[in-house]
Amino acid sequence: MSTELGQLFDRAVSHLQSAHPHAQTAARRADLNVSALDLLLQMEAYGRELGWDEEEDRGATVMQTATADLRHHLVRATEHLSLATRLDPATGHGAPPGPLDHARTAVAAARDLLKTHRGPDAEVLTPYALLLARAPAQRYLAGRLADVAWELARLLGETSLAGAQPALSEELAGARRELQKAAVLGRAGALGAARETTALPAAARLNPLPPPTREPPCEALTGLHNDAEQLLRAAFQSGRQPGLPPPSGADWPHIARSLALARLLATRLIDHLDPTAGLTTDLQLAARRWHAAAQTWHHVVDLTDPGTHPPPPGAGTHGRRPGTGFPLPSPPAPHPARRIADNMALRAGRILYGPQWQPGDTSPTRPPRPAPELLSDTGGTIPVLHALYRISAAGRHLAAAAPALVARSAQDNLVTDSTAHRPPDLPPRLPLLPGPPRPDRRHLRPLPHRRRRRPHRVQHPGGPSRTAGNPRRPGGPGRRPPHAVRPHRPPPHPRPGEADHPAGKDPPADHHRLPGPQEALRRGNQAPRPAAGAAPDSSHPRPPASAAIGLDTCPVTVFGRRPHLPTRRPGRRPIPPGGPTRHMLRAGRPARRDAAPTRRSPAPALRKLSAPISSGNDGAVMAAEKAAPQAAYEVRLTVPQALQFDEALYRRFTAVHEAGHAVVALATGDASVSECVIAPTQAAGAGRADAYTDVRWRTAAARHTLLYGGLVAQQRWLHEQQLWSPLRESAVQILGKHDFEALKSTGATAEQLEQAHTAALAFRDRHWPAITAVSELLDHKGTITGAEVQALLRQDPAGARDPEPLTLTDQQRARAAAITAASRQRARRGPSHTPQSDHQPRQPSPAGLPSLFGPGWRPNFFR
């Protein structure tokens, strides 16, 4: 079992307590101060990494005030201690590490533990990372840092009284005072902390290894813990766009059957150890539901499976050369969750039947290990129940993620020979099955599936369209599987609850009525159909149809996402008072916390099971479930993810924003523009650009209007390029938050803001060719002066009212005229746009946006 977060903080506190004898020794005082400074720097790093910005968040909420105060006093204490170490520098080199060094190591290890839940780019790897971003978990961290600060303050207090020189004593006393304040304020802010965070483990690595042959039971229990954590992470990462690919159609039945096996063995293990535990009924039901989930894949084949063995592509021009050939399509490797589920079942079986057990080896000649021996090896019933709970908890997360994952993996790859997967509400003009017997060579048919309406889904520009076929399919884009049949008129589909086929008639030979995975997604909690020919078996309760996907989700909630605007806190980044001044209108650099809300499905069945045995690490899982009801598998989108623009397109998008500011500012007649700049930031990659427009204004109305200019320009540009979507609209609003904050800081009334918005829309539409021309020039050059903006605006018939003389050369003027003409031409060619169309958005091109700028678009830069 990996070390938990609370254990590391406890270790740090105990080391600090053991250092008090050293504080009385003057000879070791210098080394102790240096070690204390190192420890303080580690503690201060928490606040920096967790975003406890002492200036940003002060006063916003009680929690933010507390964390800001905590960090503030830690910084002050660091300054005092830094001075103290200069006054009394350490002389000993190579001295053995003392208790404070061990405490610093423990605090640093706790930081490392927190970091394991995020990737190198701070991407979320486990659901615990979402938990840590919430206030209760951060309150816990603040409380534990306050504990360490309190002990360190006591230690420094003793050191300051140990006969040091006055200046040194003063600095040490100052550090003690600051640490005491940090401790008191940090503990005050820790009220309402999620104490379960103390059981947070390090994130498990996704490299499942098979259990060793002779694994002792106690180690097998630890292995079960790790397996559960790995499965949790695999389920979580598979549901996120940049994470693991989802399990394929070959993986799902294997995973489901292995998890059923693990639960069945857990049932036997509990029965064997403590028949009175009373948990076996639920566990057995769980096993049956996972088994039912595996059975739904009987007639479904995933064409991307390793087992489908697609035929090699035919020889082409290159393959005809001697000694060359086409490599075979490389099949995807089995999903890690598959091996993890195997390991779970294997470990559970070996704990019960001994280290030689293998699945399928349950003959009566191999009895379970004697219960007393088993209890002796595992340390009692509680550790066993603890480990078995982890299996259920991880399975629950996988089950909750399964519908979305199946929908992702089943794009166009699944084929079936069963009629059971026909959507019940399929239009009659789209029949699926033949009336007469099918021809022999047409064995399988594509599995129909409907895409669920998911407003958060952003079609990637240039991505494969559905009509173009799936490029991952072995046959290549646009090619149907060779065994797929053309649809024919089907027999009437029975409604839910009806018999599988009319009474007295035998079903057709291929009429297997099994609830398929997609069907189970649709049916939700409808009762399953009885097996044809089998009488109802009252002794075996039949699981609901939702169990076809996963056992532990009843019901399974389909995830949705809606774009939203982040909460803007008043009073942040205020504009200094004093009338109109220079103001940098910034755009770009989207923050990671700009994200859509999240939701998660409940799973009451497992709560009932897990309640009696929740302890230890389980607290962290339960806290994640309880405190993060919006967390689990929903993807939090950053602005670049919402936009789905490549680097060049994002740069143009930013240029349009700045051009909107500049042109609208000049168009008001009461503002002037010095320059617009787009500069790449240090973080390379798409969606990373920093831009600003340097502008002066003379009236408040002009300021309000120009602040709206960037936003409205981006909105029209998205519509014109047929790139508009609700999510991108949300991204536009998020990217314009600096403008909104500036507007708010002006103290303008709602009526004034409405007038300014209307005026900005009017200026935008009147000078739209100029805006597009300025954006093209800015995109090309990176920097554009106010004079160039003015020149481009003068090309516009509406003209500018700025009296400044034109400073462009003739050549530049000619290029500007060409850009303006091209922009007008595009504006005339494209669909007409009116301000009202902001409220009646057009959807993106259904053809998958093969050309982001329309069929006739060509780059038209200054060259």
Next chain:
Amino acid sequence: MNTAPETGGLPALAGRLRGHDAEQARAAAWEVLGLAERLADHVAWETGVDTVQALATASSCREARHALPLPAVGAPAPDPAPDPATAAEVARLLGELAARTDRFLAPDADGPTAAAHATAARQNFEALSRSWPGPRHPARP
């Protein structure tokens, strides 16, 4: 599971499995393994059946089928009646399949692994068919 009266499903399948047409034989092997998997899953929770063994049997059948190419001929075999006699017949077909695994494999399949899975499927299914006393409820005609 569909328990429609068997109209020569298993004998026809056995004939195709033993026939000279390699493509038909591969398709029949695919169907045999699919039938065995469905049958094992169907009887998993029946009285007298070791559920763990049934699940392991179904898993072995699916693993073995992954080594086979996707069938290009034939039609899905009807589900046989779930009774011990059918289980014994399927076990016998699995034995034939395991004995000549190389004949049915895809060109790029891992032969030894596939043979091991087929053998495990046969052994597990034989043990399963021996321990299964039969359905508690008679099949509907």
